[in-house]
Amino acid sequence: MAITDWPLSERPREKMLQLGTQALSDAELLAIFLRTGIAGTDAVGLARQLLQQFGSLRALLGASKAEFCQARGLGEAKYVQLQAVLELSRRFLQQQLQRxxxxxxxxxxxxxxxxxxxxxxxxxxxxxxxxxxxxxxxxxxxxxxxxxxxxxxxxxxxxxxxxxxxxxxxxxxxxxxxxxxxxxxxxxxxxxxxxxxxxxxxxxxxxxxxxxxxxxxxxxxxxx
CATH class of the missing domain: 3.40.140.10 (Cytidine Deaminase, domain 2)
Structure with a gap:
């Protein structure tokens, strides 16, 4: 079943808008980043597979480019997007601290x-x-x-x-x-x-x- 066929309260994006980011699991947050799944697996399912493959969210986010791009459903474009998200987060926090x-x-x-x-x-x-x-x-x-x-x-x-x-x-x-x-x-x-x-x-x-x-x-x- 595609995520679009899920009840609204269970879809990661709608759930986040209604309840906030803290209400989402690691897999659900990662699914929003991934946007789409792969053949036979929706985005949340793919996210769960990736977390299991890497062992943790920390290991996934800290993976080298080669390790990241070898994983099924990922690639260079996703690696670049992820690094940009991480750097934006760091800069946001740094600017907050400067104020x-x-x-x-x-x-x-x-x-x-x-x-x-x-x-x-x-x-x-x-x-x-x-x-x-x-x-x-x-x-x-x-x-x-x-x-x-x-x-x-x-x-x-x-x-x-x-x-x-x-x-x-x-x-x-x-x-x-x-x-x-x-x-x-x-x-x-x-x-x-x-x-x-x-x-x-x-x-x-x-x-x-x-x-x-x-x-x-x-x-x-x-x-x-």
Missing amino acids: ETVFTEPALVRKYLSSLLSQEQREIFMVLYLDNQHRMICAEPLFQGTIDASPVYPRIVVQHALRHNAAAVILAHNHPSGVAEPSRADRAITERLTQAMALVDIRVLDHFVVGDAEVVSFAERGWL
Whole structure:
């Protein structure tokens, strides 16, 4: 049965318009992006097959071009469209943060960092530079490393913070394992960076660790 033959309340587009995006499953959201299915399978069915094939929505969205285009029902045009959607989402969140006071919008910061880092297969350490009203000046990835670690040098972080004339910073990095729980090394480098920044009168407001389904805040843990 084609989706157009489904009851209106069950069609992904109509369901979204009536109940909002949060009411849709991963497969239903993906089906709206796909628009059409393949022979013998509607768009929702194809979406379910793709999620099963890749293992998760995260894996599908983070797939390489070659992996993505080899999947049945996908191709280069869909890959380009998906990358454009992801980048639009990142830019939207970044522009929101540039207008808002970052320190009072932790949920928005989490969404932004997750959009940037949750798909990365290597550990990326980045810094959000803030002005004296805690609005974001820019976000900059500074270090990247192996799948297990990223070398972080306080001297480099201080240099870049001064270059951007930052009054405060938020630190962030991802755990490619998907587990966001901070390690002892994470806590140690945060302490070193906080001490180094204090010497030039720049505050470290928070350090976020990004995993698959969770973003941990050092400030919320009482570690800053």
